[in-house]
Every structure is written in structure tokens, then in C-alpha cells.
Amino acid sequence: MNEMTPPTAAERTDKLQGMGCRRKRVEDVRFTQGRGNYVDDLKLPGMLYGDFVRSSYGHARIKSIDTSKAKAVPGVVAVLTAADLAPLKLHWMPTLAGDVQMVLADGKVLFQNQEIAFVVANDRYVAADAAELVEVEYEELPPLVDPFKAMAPDAPVLREDLAGKTSGAHGPRKHHNHIFEWTVGDREATDLAFRDAEVTIKEMLSYQRVHPSPLETCQCVASFDKIKGELTLWGTFQAPHVVRTVAAILSGIPEHKIHVIAPDIGGGFGNKVGVYPGYVCSVVASIVTGKPVKWVEDRIENLSATAFARDYHMTTEIAATKDGKVTGLRVHVLADHGAFDACADPSKWPAGFFNIVTGSYDFPTAHCSVDGVYTNKAPGGVAYRCSFRVTEAAYCIERGMDILAQKLGMDPAELRLKNFVRREQFPYQSALGWEYDSGDYHTALRQGMEKVGYTALRAEQKAKQEAFRRGETREIMGVGVCFFTEIVGAGPSKNCDILGIAMFDSCEIRIHPTGAAIARMGTKSQGQGHETTYAQIIASEIGIPADDIMVEEGNTDTAPYGLGTYGSRSTPVAGAAIATAARKIKAKAQMIAAYLLEVHHDDVEFDIDRFRVKGLPEKFKTMKEISWAAYNAVPPGLEPGLEAVSYYDPPNMTYPFGAYICVMDIDVDTGVCKVRRFYALDDCGTRINPMIIEGQVHGGLTEAFAIAMGQEIAYDEIGNVKGASLMDFFLPTAVETPKWETDFTVTPSPHHPIGAKGVGESPNVGGVPAFSNAVNDAFAFLGNTHIQMPHDAWRVWQAGQKLGV
Amino acid sequence: MAKTHVTMTVNGQAVEGLVEPRTLLIHFLRENLSLTGAHIGCETSHCGACTVDLDGQSVKSCTVFAVQAQGADIRTIEGMANPDGTLHALQDGFREMHGLQCGFCTPGMILRAYRLLQENPNPTEDEIRMGISGNLCRCTGYQNIVAAIQYAAAKLSAPQEQAA
Numbered sequence A: 001m002n003e004m005t006p007p008t009a010a011e012r013t014d015k016l017q018g019m020g021c022r023r024k025r026v027e028d029v030r031f032t033q034g035r036g037n038y039v040d041d042l043k044l045p046g047m048l049y050g051d052f053v054r055s056s057y058g059h060a061r062i063k064s065i066d067t068s069k070a071k072a073v074p075g076v077v078a079v080l081t082a083a084d085l086a087p088l089k090l091h092w093m094p095t096l097a098g099d100v101q102m103v104l105a106d107g108k109v110l111f112q113n114q115e116i117a118f119v120v121a122n123d124r125y126v127a128a129d130a131a132e133l134v135e136v137e138y139e140e141l142p143p144l145v146d147p148f149k150a151m152a153p154d155a156p157v158l159r160e161d162l163a164g165k166t167s168g169a170h171g172p173r174k175h176h177n178h179i180f181e182w183t184v185g186d187r188e189a190t191d192l193a194f195r196d197a198e199v200t201i202k203e204m205l206s207y208q209r210v211h212p213s214p215l216e217t218c219q220c221v222a223s224f225d226k227i228k229g230e231l232t233l234w235g236t237f238q239a240p241h242v243v244r245t246v247a248a249i250l251s252g253i254p255e256h257k258i259h260v261i262a263p264d265i266g267g268g269f270g271n272k273v274g275v276y277p278g279y280v281c282s283v284v285a286s287i288v289t290g291k292p293v294k295w296v297e298d299r300i301e302n303l304s305a306t307a308f309a310r311d312y313h314m315t316t317e318i319a320a321t322k323d324g325k326v327t328g329l330r331v332h333v334l335a336d337h338g339a340f341d342a343c344a345d346p347s348k349w350p351a352g353f354f355n356i357v358t359g360s361y362d363f364p365t366a367h368c369s370v371d372g373v374y375t376n377k378a379p380g381g382v383a384y385r386c387s388f389r390v391t392e393a394a395y396c397i398e399r400g401m402d403i404l405a406q407k408l409g410m411d412p413a414e415l416r417l418k419n420f421v422r423r424e425q426f427p428y429q430s431a432l433g434w435e436y437d438s439g440d441y442h443t444a445l446r447q448g449m450e451k452v453g454y455t456a457l458r459a460e461q462k463a464k465q466e467a468f469r470r471g472e473t474r475e476i477m478g479v480g481v482c483f484f485t486e487i488v489g490a491g492p493s494k495n496c497d498i499l500g501i502a503m504f505d506s507c508e509i510r511i512h513p514t515g516a517a518i519a520r521m522g523t524k525s526q527g528q529g530h531e532t533t534y535a536q537i538i539a540s541e542i543g544i545p546a547d548d549i550m551v552e553e554g555n556t557d558t559a560p561y562g563l564g565t566y567g568s569r570s571t572p573v574a575g576a577a578i579a580t581a582a583r584k585i586k587a588k589a590q591m592i593a594a595y596l597l598e599v600h601h602d603d604v605e606f607d608i609d610r611f612r613v614k615g616l617p618e619k620f621k622t623m624k625e626i627s628w629a630a631y632n633a634v635p636p637g638l639e640p641g642l643e644a645v646s647y648y649d650p651p652n653m654t655y656p657f658g659a660y661i662c663v664m665d666i667d668v669d670t671g672v673c674k675v676r677r678f679y680a681l682d683d684c685g686t687r688i689n690p691m692i693i694e695g696q697v698h699g700g701l702t703e704a705f706a707i708a709m710g711q712e713i714a715y716d717e718i719g720n721v722k723g724a725s726l727m728d729f730f731l732p733t734a735v736e737t738p739k740w741e742t743d744f745t746v747t748p749s750p751h752h753p754i755g756a757k758g759v760g761e762s763p764n765v766g767g768v769p770a771f772s773n774a775v776n777d778a779f780a781f782l783g784n785t786h787i788q789m790p791h792d793a794w795r796v797w798q799a800g801q802k803l804g805v
Numbered sequence B: 001m002a003k004t005h006v007t008m009t010v011n012g013q014a015v016e017g018l019v020e021p022r023t024l025l026i027h028f029l030r031e032n033l034s035l036t037g038a039h040i041g042c043e044t045s046h047c048g049a050c051t052v053d054l055d056g057q058s059v060k061s062c063t064v065f066a067v068q069a070q071g072a073d074i075r076t077i078e079g080m081a082n083p084d085g086t087l088h089a090l091q092d093g094f095r096e097m098h099g100l101q102c103g104f105c106t107p108g109m110i111l112r113a114y115r116l117l118q119e120n121p122n123p124t125e126d127e128i129r130m131g132i133s134g135n136l137c138r139c140t141g142y143q144n145i146v147a148a149i150q151y152a153a154a155k156l157s158a159p160q161e162q163a164a
């Protein structure tokens, strides 16, 4: 044997590429070579293509559908309408929110571009041609577009299927267009706080309808094997197991005969959680034709029919003392859900976790109520890169705090510092019912203020305002401060389920004889890099190099049941499942090591990549040796093999937080807003891969920038969707996108096995208020209290005009 | 619909096929040739996911008919690796600098960056941002894509500097 110096502890740790290192992504090897495997890449023999006929109107009765011309087109195999789905009871489907939704228009249409018929042909061009030939005769009905008019006594009846139903999935309905009222908090105590308040503010803060718009649209391939009675469904699914269960319930095909596979996914951001008519129609079409059927949404269909987000109109009131201590918060939300309530929230939470709306502040009391209403718009209400309704809540409180600061004549950062939940108050019970796990808000905000030179920025702003007043410049400057607290990691089974399935997540790890491993997960990456980071957790936990661990997700046949990836739940829930599965393996490895070393298992200890005899570091067995032994030399009484599975039911949510500061220069004559600087400090607890965290923050901030500064899915007064193409819907390019500065503090989650909290969505949650506060702050000295988003140049210019600039 | 015979060179290989006059180049590449690296994000020329290199220009292949590419010399992501099988500096750069997340924009981005660096081997950051402004990415916020292109630019110009 060669005399080699044994590797040092640091070298051994490096070799593992475990937690905390900037490990390069394993996914990139295939993606940079065009070898990703996305749904539309799939080609099966005899595959057919489906395409939709969609509604021209926002609200209309369907008098007739004539499919004869379409059916006559050579290559067309079938044209499905609600009448064809009705015998199977598939013309309607349940939504995750406890409502039902039409799969294909049943008697009437309720939003523009709603699915009316599904044309199936042997070629995607032929399907599109034939869809044009389907003749639909409509009788127009009065459209309802403005959610504030939804509950007027004479408002048109949208959902005739709900006639006479005075209660829905979430309690009583007050009106034929009312879906639910959700209330939380202490109404009387809050009213009292407002009665006795020295200072109050009240503002209606609208968070406009937007869309997640991942670069890959929603798509699927359904293949039904008549002989075996088995259905295989490939699709853009953020939650493949849930899709399988829903498919089993809907289709009656036994769940073990349904194989749901989510291959590589080109971005999700909440768009790919729900079940859409395209999936159901593809399945039916495959059953009917006996051929595989592919459905690929185009961009306009994506923006106008699947999964909008937000559309929350939040009347926000804060009570405070005159020296700036908050004493109460009252919020009423009017939530526009569109034609069907298809929110992808945990089932018992019709407004998601909106009750995180007290934010990072120690409110002694609060009350919040949400009224959901139907309108003639597309269904959805998904968590677009945020935990359920958390970005709406963060926007509400963070704008509210700025408006309060302005009324008090206080600096917005100072007001926040004065009201933060203090470090020693954690675990902290919020007035609206959450238990915040950990935080150190003062340190984070102070660090941010120092890094950006906050005091100097305010001095510069003041000087600019004076110069503006003197007429020396037409440029004004805003400093947007946001301090958000997220609530992620849904969730504990005591309060979170989807259609009755508790929101745990899972991991199965198998160590092969040579010490290589495979880990299978219930989650599904859409770009977050799970194949890279999950292996890092295992590497650190059990001492096998990350490069020797393959992570597999998305195949419901091989992966343990899990609830999927959204709401930043992968790290808090699946990450914990990984650690607990790894620890089971480690415990067995310890027994094997002790047996091999001929000592008692209490006398060995784990050391990076091996177990060693306590006090005798030269006597050890590496994990590689232990893996081999697991298959031939286990201690008597122990089963051979080295594998474990873990289903993790989190005891609590995790509460990442962060301090964001945006410096913006605005030309009042053009309304053009320029982000001069954007600083983002995130505290997501233990950091698994800083490179990936920074990438997530960059991406989330860019989406926040898009939302705050330009995105909107708007409708005209008769229900035409405006701006449902990339011509009109703002997706920033590299030119508009600002540069991002990232920073961090680390406050581990005390209840998570590795202390991690999740980060992917924080930048969207915290980013939107930071941009909006910057714009509003710039105009504050001219008497502005609130300008609604999106802050595109036209609207900003108008706001300036209104203020008399 | 009547079909037309087309021939072209893709990644150095002569290829041919029968297409309808309206068949988009992206569909010809993906369906007929099974080159699924280039993606479809919009079909309206906005996103750049379908970008390929055609006769020395970046084109959005969702906005070119296959018949228009008759006789053309096309390069796609599948043809980006060096002849010796090693990866192109841009492919390395995107991985090294974490210039991708879901990977859906990546083939188009790399092909666009390839042409950009052919035209301007040492672009400034602003030139890179302008140069890739026809390609959307929903995941990365572009900062690391810019860094990836800078990485490749430096790597590609390094040997020449040594020679000089």
C-alpha cells in the first residue's frame, strides 16, 4: 500500500459537497446540452393532439354547438363537448378549494376563453384548424367584471348551478355571487383599540390580478392502455401525487393503475399546482380513442385561462399611539376569485394564510375578514411564487406601515424598529393565531440600513425634494423599505390538508452496496435545483458524497407519497423528511460499524464520513465500508440492507423573514422609474446551498419587480381579457431588470431537523412592497398617501399629474 | 395539405423532410428531427425560447417557416459542444455561474449568447443585457446569465491573449 497522508477533516468535508457549500447543479449538465426532458418533448407512437375551442364572451348562454364541420376535417378523430363528458360525470370537476368547475362549458360560459370543446386530431395544426370550424351560438348575458359590484342586489347571477345554495364549502353565502366569508381575530378588542386610538390610518390597497406565467405553459400527455386498464399521465405537475389521487377519484380508475409522471418542468410559480380542463379532456380523449393524447397550452391560453394570482382588494386600518406604537390592525379583503373558486390553498383555508397580515409587528390585537366573490373572469387565485396569500398580506401590512409612518411624521424604518416582535419574544403568538418559530428582526433591519447607508439616503432624498421644490430638477427619489415575515412549509396535519390528505412530505433513501445512493421524494422541482440540494443534505447527514447520490422526483410509481412543491414547502417539509430518513440510516450504520469494529455501538461516534471508536480516531469504518457490510455482514438480529423512508409531518410552519430596501429615481415628466439600488437581506435559517439561495432571490425579486412595476391581467367592462399575450403582459427582459444585492442573517428554525426555513418565495413576498413603497415614498412629500400598483410609467406619470407636479 | 420537400444543414449534418408550407421551423426541428432542445414559450416571437442560429444570425424559430430555412445552415443547442465532445464555454459558463434554474430558456439563451459573442467577443454588461433582451427568463433574474456570458467571453478570448 502506498504511504499516503490521510485526508484531513476539512478535505473529507469538502469531498462530501454537503450543506453550506456552493455545489454546482447536477441538473445543468442535461439542461445546458438540450437534454432536458419536458412534457412537450415526449413523443409516443400514434399520439394525437388536443386543442380547445374557447369562449369569445365573458358571460353568455350557449344555445348550440355544431361540431360537424370540425369532425369532417381529415385527421380529426374526436370533438368533445360537455354533452360527451356528462355521461361520465366529467363535465364538471371539483376544485381544490371545495367548489366545482366546468371542464367544458355546460349551458353557459362564465369567462372569456373558457373551454367549450376539445378537438382531437392526428396533428397539432389540424387540431387548431378544426377548432376554428366548431360553431358556437351564444346569447350574451350581462357581464360582471368589477368585484365591488358583485354583491349588489341586482348583480347578474353567474353560477346558476349554485341556485338556492345558501352555504358553500367554507360556510354561509350572503349573496348569489358570494363564495365565502372568512374571519379571524378578536373583533371587539380590535374595535376597542380603534375607538381608543390616538392615531389611525385607513386605505384601500389593491393588489391587481397577475399571472405566474412560467416560460413553459401547462401541458400533458395522457395514455390509456385499454388492455391493462392503466392510465399514464405525464404533465406539468407541481404536485404529481395529488394529481394521481384526484385522477383516481374523478375517473374511477383504481389509483394503483394510474401512473402520474412529472418530468422536467419549465418553471411553475404556482401555475402548475391545480388540475385544469386540459388534463381531464386529454385523459377522456385517450380513453375514448385508445391513443395517447397530448395537450399543450399556448401562451394566450396560459395567461387567460389557467391560474391567475392575487386580485385582492384590502381595506387596511391601523391604530397606533401618537409616538408610533401600533395598537390594532383591521383588514377587510374583497377577493375576486373569478368564475369558479379554484384557489390552490390547503382545503380549510379559503384565504390561505392571509392571517399572517400582522407581519413582523407586535400587534396586541387584530381582526381580519375576507369575502370571496364570483366575477366573469378566469378562475385561479394561486400562490404565485408565495405561500398561500402571503404576498397579499405582506403587501397589505408593509404599505400600511409606511402610510402610518407618513401620518405620524416618522421614518418608516424607525416605525418598524419600534414595533418589531423582539428576539426574546419567540416563539411568538400572533394576534391572528400563528406561532412564529424564530426571528431576529432588529439585527436584520439594522444590518440592511447600515449596508445601504440609510441615513445618507434620506439626507440625499431631502436635498432632492428641496431642489425639486425650487424647480432645479424634475427627478424625485424614493426609498422603499420592507420588512416581511413569511409563513411557509405547509403544513402541520393539525391544520393543513388538501382534499383530506395531510400536508406531510416524504423521502426514501436507499444506500447501494458500493456506497452510492438514491433518494426519492414526494416533491417536484420546477427549477429550484432539488437534485442538487437534497443530495447535499444527505451528504452532510450520512457522510456519502453528494455526487454519489441520485435524487429522483416526479414519478408516482417510485416516489413515496408527497404533497409536492409550492408555498416554499420543499425545504421545510421534504428537507426535514430527508434529514429524518438519513438519520434512520445513520442509526443503523452505527450498529453495523460497531459490529465491524467489535465494540459496543455506544462506543462509536460519527465523524464526517465514517464512524470511529471514541477516543481511538484511527479505528474507524467509512460509510462506504459500512454500506458494503450492510449487504453481507450485519450484526445478528439486524436485517440486511441500508434504506429508510420517512414521512414528515411538520410540528409548525417556518417563518423566514427579510429586510429589503429599494432606492428609486423617478422622472415626473415621463413617469419612468429607475431602480438605482436594490438590497435584499434574507434570513431563511440554515443555508443549504448559498449559490442556489442567491439565484432564488434574484429570480423572485425579478418577479416582484414585474408585478409591482407593470404586470396586470385586466378586463374591460364587457369581460374581454386585455393583455393576455406577451405583447401586453409585462415579463421584464435583462434590460429593465435591476441588479440585485443579496445579504443574509441566519436564525435557524428551532423545530426543523436542520434548522432550514425555505427561501424561494421570500423575494416575491418582500419585493413587491419594497418597490411599491419606493414609488409611494418618492411622491409622499407632495402629499401622496397611496398609488395603486402596477407602477408602470403611464400610471406613475398620471399620479404625478394628480399631485400637481 | 400538400407537402414540400426541404433540405438544410443542422449541426453540421445534412437533413431533409416533408413539411407543409406553414410548418414552423421550431416544429420541424422538434417534431421531424427530434431535436427538442429548443423550446416553445409563446409562438409569438416574444420569449426567445426557440432561438437557434440560422446562417450566422439568431432567429426565433417559431417565427420562421421550415420552407424559409431551405438550404440554410442551422445550429441548435444539440450542436453546441466542441468537436472533441467537451462543452462549449457558454455551456460551462451557465453551469459555473448558476445561469439557469428550470432550464427552459437555456438553449435559446445559449444560442443567442453564442451569436452575441461572435459579433462582440468582449461585450460590456450593458451590451450583454441589450444583446439578450429578446430572450426571456422567468427564473434567474438575468444577473447570473450575464455573469455566465462574461465567463464564456473571458474563457473564449483567453487563448488568443496568450498567443499575442
Ligand code: FES
Pocket (backbone or CB within 6 Å): B039, B040, B041, B042, B043, B044, B045, B046, B047, B048, B049, B050, B051, B060, B061, B062, B063
Ligand atoms: S416560442 Fe419563439 S419566441 Fe417564444
Ligand code: FES
Pocket (backbone or CB within 6 Å): A215, A266, A267, A527, B099, B100, B101, B102, B103, B104, B105, B106, B136, B137, B138, B139, B140
Ligand atoms: S431558467 Fe427558467 S426560464 Fe430561464
